[in-house]
Amino acid sequence: MPAVRLDGKSCAADLEERLKIRISNCKVQPHLAVLIVGDDPASHVYVRNKIRSCERLGIKSTHIEMPAETSQEEVEKAIISLNEDNSLHGILIQSPLPSHMDEESLTDLIDPSKDVDGFHPQNLGRIVQGRLDGMIPCTPAGVMEMLRWAKVDMTGKKAVVIGRSFNVGMPQALLLASKGADATVTIVHSRTVDAQAECLSADIVIAAVGRPEMVKKDWVKTGAIVVDVGINRVDDSSRERGWRLAGDVHPEVAEVASLLSPVPGGVGPMTVAMLMANTVTSAEAQHS
CATH class of the missing domain: 3.40.50.720 (NAD(P)-binding Rossmann-like Domain)
Incomplete structure (x- = not known):
């Protein structure tokens, strides 16, 4: 008997319905900023998918595009500015970055409470501790x-x-x-x-x-x-x-x-849905 299909699209749709309820009960509109550097075609497709998910759920999205020749320092300044924006709950740096950039150090610069990718060392460390209520x-x-x-x-x-x-x-x-x-x-x-x-x-x-x-x-x-x-x-x-x-x-x-x-x-589809969930979790935590 062939395997039953573990349907990520259906699971994501179910999760989105639950997220809509959480968003309607949230004191503020969750807000996600997506930063993309360069012109990688696949990356732009992924970013568009994330923006569409935001629109579908009622999450505000800010899309920041920077050219491939942008310096590491310019991206660092952009991240610091996003960290300081109190209206913003999630920051995502779209991978891959141009080869001259140090993606790890840029990830480390993101405010852990806004790190909706869950890649900051502080968020990864919380998983080791069994603290699964944050950015995973x-x-x-x-x-x-x-x-x-x-x-x-x-x-x-x-x-x-x-x-x-x-x-x-x-x-x-x-x-x-x-x-x-x-x-x-x-x-x-x-x-x-x-x-x-x-x-x-x-x-x-x-x-x-x-x-x-x-x-x-x-x-x-x-x-x-x-x-x-x-x-x-x-x-x-x-x-x-x-x-x-x-x-x-x-x-x-x-x-x-x-x-x-x-x-x-x-x-x-579940990866994108969990990005939305992390953004909502961040908004709830910052405005509880």
């Missing part, structure tokens, strides 16, 4: 929301997270192991001796490594739950545009998994 990175938070929405019982289950990035893999592992989720977590990475064996023993597999269709059918035990975080552009001459989007999980995994998130339409 949107993608791992979206995965947790999807699993709960699908009524997945994680207690005592073996969960394998493939990938150890600071913004997805590592916080994902911490969230799965946190009180209330209570999974037993293994992190698989490039130095893992037998990644396939680790995945085969898992009840839940979260693939977030950025390698197209790396997780094959023979990596997943029958009945496992698989969440595909990856989104990769791969050449495909059969497509008019010459490429297609592929996740980190091969489509044949649907033959053995019990629940599988699609790419696209899985984690992607």
Whole structure:
């Protein structure tokens, strides 16, 4: 029996309905600023999607575009100005930045209470402490929301997270192991001796490594739950545009998994929805 589709679009729509209620009860209109530097086409698409989500929910959005040759110092000044704007609740720097910029230091400059991406060291550190009431990175938070929405019982289950990035893999592992989720977590990475064996023993597999269709059918035990975080552009001459989007999980995994998130339409919509949720949380906290 093929896997049930873990539909991120439906989960995101459900979350948005709950956010509308919170926004209507908020003392101020939540306000998100998106800062984009350069002319990367994919980045501009992502920014437009975020602005549309804001419009749909009644969140005010400010869109700041800076040319690719902008200096690090100019972006720093823009961030400081946004930090000081009391009408603003969320600041997002769209990745990737031009190669001459130090993205980490710019992230560190954002006021942690306005860091709706959840990448500031202070916010990442709170997850280690089990303090999950603040700004949590949107993608791992979206995965947790999807699993709960699908009524997945994680207690005592073996969960394998493939990938150890600071913004997805590592916080994902911490969230799965946190009180209330209570999974037993293994992190698989490039130095893992037998990644396939680790995945085969898992009840839940979260693939977030950025390698197209790396997780094959023979990596997943029958009945496992698989969440595909990856989104990769791969050449495909059969497509008019010459490429297609592929996740980190091969489509044949649907033959053995019990629940599988699609790419696209899985984690992607949840990442944007959690960005909106973080913006609302920040507005509530600043005006409680």
